[in-house]
Amino acid sequence: MSVPVVDFSACSLARSQIRKAEPSLSAELRAAFTQVGFVFLKNTGITQDEVDRVMEISQRFFLQPEEVKRTSSRGRFPESVNHGWVSLELERLNPQRPGDLKEAYNTCVLNPIMMGLGPNTAAVLGSFISKVVLLQVLVLSTLQEPSSAVLHDLQDSHAAFFLRCGELSQRVLRLMAHSLDIDPDIFLSAHQLVGTSGNATTLRALYYPPVDARTSKRNQLRCGEHSDYGSITLLFQASEGLQVRSRSGHYLNIPVIPEAVLVNVGDLMQRWTNDHFVSSLHRVLLPPAGDSSTRQSLAFFLQPDDEAIISCCDGSNKYPPIKSSIYLKLRFADSYGYN
Ligand SMILES: O=C(O)CCC(=O)C(=O)O
Ligand SMILES: [Fe+2]
Numbered sequence: 001m002s003v004p005v006v007d008f009s010a011c012s013l014a015r016s017q018i019r020k021a022e023p024s025l026s027a028e029l030r031a032a033f034t035q036v037g038f039v040f041l042k043n044t045g046i047t048q049d050e051v052d053r054v055m056e057i058s059q060r061f062f063l064q065p066e067e068v069k070r071t072s073s074r075g076r077f078p079e080s081v082n083h084g085w086v087s088l089e090l091e092r093l094n095p096q097r098p099g100d101l102k103e104a105y106n107t108c109v110l111n112p113i114m115m116g117l118g119p120n121t122a123a124v125l126g127s128f129i130s131k132v133v134l135l136q137v138l139v140l141s142t143l144q145e146p147s148s149a150v151l152h153d154l155q156d157s158h159a160a161f162f163l164r165c166g167e168l169s170q171r172v173l174r175l176m177a178h179s180l181d182i183d184p185d186i187f188l189s190a191h192q193l194v195g196t197s198g199n200a201t202t203l204r205a206l207y208y209p210p211v212d213a214r215t216s217k218r219n220q221l222r223c224g225e226h227s228d229y230g231s232i233t234l235l236f237q238a239s240e241g242l243q244v245r246s247r248s249g250h251y252l253n254i255p256v257i258p259e260a261v262l263v264n265v266g267d268l269m270q271r272w273t274n275d276h277f278v279s280s281l282h283r284v285l286l287p288p289a290g291d292s293s294t295r296q297s298l299a300f301f302l303q304p305d306d307e308a309i310i311s312c313c314d315g316s317n318k319y320p321p322i323k324s325s326i327y328l329k330l331r332f333a334d335s336y337g338y339n
Helices: 023-035 048-062 066-070 118-127 132-142 149-179 267-272 324-335
Strands: 005-007 038-042 084-086 103-107 202-208 223-226 232-237 242-245 251-253 261-265 282-284 295-302
Touching: 005 023, 023 038, 023 149, 048 103, 048 149, 048 202, 048 232, 048 295, 103 149, 149 202, 149 232, 149 295, 267 324
Parallel strands: 005 038
Antiparallel strands: 038 261, 084 103, 103 202, 202 295, 223 282, 232 261, 232 295, 242 251, 242 282
16 A cells, blocks of 8 residues: 555646536545545645745754744744744654654744635635735734744745645645535635634644654654644655555555645544544654654644534534534643643
């Protein structure tokens, strides 16, 4: 078993007009999401150049001294407690293991104007993409004043990339609904506030520093076994290291395919689809002893609006309805060790 590679050209962001239904693409997504939970999409319209630029500025941020990064720690931004820098070993995505050997920078809320836009924010979000200059001003005014030029550049590039990922995920969500032969807007209509304080969608830059095997803790990993919490995740990797658990229980090494976006199903989406789409466990192991390489990735965690009630889309009652924000809080409590 491997992660399927699917050509997304028919719905690429390079096309402003797309057909409502793309039966073969829907069928391929359905097969991937029901069997593996992961798919590589190529020709999405998000270019390698775009990804490389965000990786590069993120790396500049992570290579700063710890005391500089600490000024923009997660929890210090009143608009979203999840926004900001996450230090080494703070999170443990597998609560049975020691803290993950990774750092992260989360971007959650984009700007105050969008917050006031109401129910059509998702549509407006797309129209913002060309307005990067406006966005730069807004990002700076919303969040804490950046303490350095690096943080300023990071926030700008994250905001622009967040919008691109938001647009791509809308197209994927519509196809996912189509593939299940249900109301094509069922998922989309629960994602209208992406980029605002009413929605926890997060773009996260991840940095895995060199590992000294002699000082790492027993059973410690770069990123412990977990499944993602929300609707879908878009993942961009700079190098290999990710493993995904297959149905048979074996971990598959995931390659890096330039220009391709790795998309996976999150736990809320599995619940929403009554286990039709599967949210698979994945992890990042430590590098082999003596290998001092670093690793970087960018993950866009798409989350339903905070107030959205997620109930099985086939009308069954296998899982009781749950509010998206409550579900997310429970999961954060696990990975930050509040339980
Ligand atoms: O770094 C990676 O490739 C995976 C990270 C991940 O799975 C996560 O943060 O949820
Ligand atoms: Fe993950």
